[in-house]
Amino acid sequence: MRSGRAAIGFWLGAFFGLAAALVTIAFTVAGAPGNLHGAINITAALYGAWVLGWLCGPILTGSSDETLQPEHFRLLPLSNRQLAYGLAAASFAGVAVVVNLLAFSGLVFLAAQYGMVPALFAVVGVILQLIFVVLLARAMTGWIGAAMRSRRGRDLGVLLAGLLGLAYYPLNLLIGSVGPTLRDAPDAVATALRVAPSGWAPYAVEAAADGNWLLAVLPLLGLGLLSLLLWQAWATLLGRRLTTPPAPAAEVRANGETGLLERTLPSTPIGAVVGKELRTWWRDSRRRATLLPLLLIGFVLPIFIAIQNDNSQIIPFAGSFVVWLAAMAGANLYGFDGTAVWQTIVTPSAARADVRGRVLAWLLLVAPVALLASLVLPGVLGQTRMYPWGLATLPVLLGVGAGAVVFLSTYAPYPLPPQRGNPFAASGNPGCAKILLQLGVGLGQLVACAPVLVILGIGAVRDNSFIMWSALPVGIGLGLAAGLLGVNLATKRLETRGPELLDAVKPR
Known part of the structure; x- marks a missing residue:
């Protein structure tokens, strides 16, 4: 305490x-x-x-x-x-x-x-x-x-x-x-x-x-x-x-048949990591309990807030809100793995594929929900003029969120307690410095949207739809840059400080 x-x-x-x-x-x-x-x-x-x-x-x-x-x-x-x-x-x-x-x-x-x-x-x-x-x-x-x-x-x-x-x-x-x-x-x-x-x-x-x-x-x-x-x-x-012993996570294939996931993903190290991460997010009850409720809450909560305040202009940002919550939920990926991360550390040249595969898997889980919220909700609630705001800020939040997930997972990891029957049991203790780093990255996600918001504001003041939609490619560029920066920093950290990361996520 x-x-x-x-x-x-x-x-x-x-x-x-x-x-x-x-x-x-x-x-x-x-x-x-x-x-x-x-x-x-x-x-x-x-x-x-x-x-x-x-x-x-x-x-x-x-x-x-x-x-x-x-x-x-x-x-x-x-x-x-x-x-x-x-x-x-x-x-x-x-x-x-x-x-x-x-x-x-x-x-x-x-x-x-x-x-x-x-x-x-x-x-x-x-x-x-x-x-x-x-x-x-x-x-x-x-x-x-x-x-x-x-x-x-x-x-x-x-x-x-x-x-x-x-x-x-x-x-x-x-x-x-x-x-x-x-x-x-x-x-x-x-x-x-x-x-x-x-x-x-x-x-x-x-x-x-x-x-x-x-x-x-x-x-x-x-x-x-x-x-x-x-x-x-x-x-x-x-x-x-x-x-009562816990049931196995899922049925294990023993006949050598390949499923849709295996046929879709490329036969590369990154593809293997993406497949492993998607299965883990789906099968691990603690991961699902961390992410899925937040995705649902992030999708629906802006609707309730708009109804309460009689202001539906926040609806276009529902997708961005989903991404922001999901980034905070996935900010300790190596903590979920625990000591199993040693396999990545001792495998030559595995850090690059591991980091990139985790980012792609996170995007495959979060981006469809966020994009659905950004495309559907404004049209349903009669806020079609707000589409540039929601669609231009979404790629920034996705890029920064994806980079933040692996950045925090390597720079601020913390151990989780052993798996229990209740997946909502209290998680580990990251420490004050790591909490401040998490809060700083979460605030950075919002600050990264500033250039896009400036362009959108200028377009709104001048009532110029071309200027407003020009914020979309700017948002995509900022999101890509932020995502690549986070991936490169996380890769370098995993390559140079792998043993320290293993010690940090080892259950005490």
């Missing part, structure tokens, strides 16, 4: 989490005087947003905390229930739990304005709500990890991860748009907020304030029972994780 991604994530998470908790308390207490019904509406909606964050957080951030792994305790004489007790207790150690406890405590301040008994119900409700969200997150990540033990489960899990990550933004958008009217929400909306488990604790306080003791006790009993069921489900999933 002194350096690297862990420390940065801890302090940034603590700061923003504390700010969100204080905002939650403020909104919870603000609607209390004279309108308990409206205040409970707001509180139930806020609790729903926090529950959604616990569900989607591991997917959106690409990691879940598995500092203590069940495999660490495989040889101890512990039953699945005993192991679930211990790991559940350990799940409550961390800044996220403290922040959520602070956010949920707003219910106590709200209830205290209506008497001691509602405040006591609020205290119990806050504790049960905290237990519920922690166990819900654990059960969800445990289910994804169990699903990833099979080939079909891995595909389903990655698809679910992308959809779950996408669900966060529209639901958060819905809460944000409905939020200002929650105090005087219709009865149907108020009932829906209270029926969801996130609204049971606030409803218990409302019932206690009205003197309905039975209706106040039942939601709390429901939260306790639901938490117990989640814990039991998690214990079962832990047992399956420890006893």
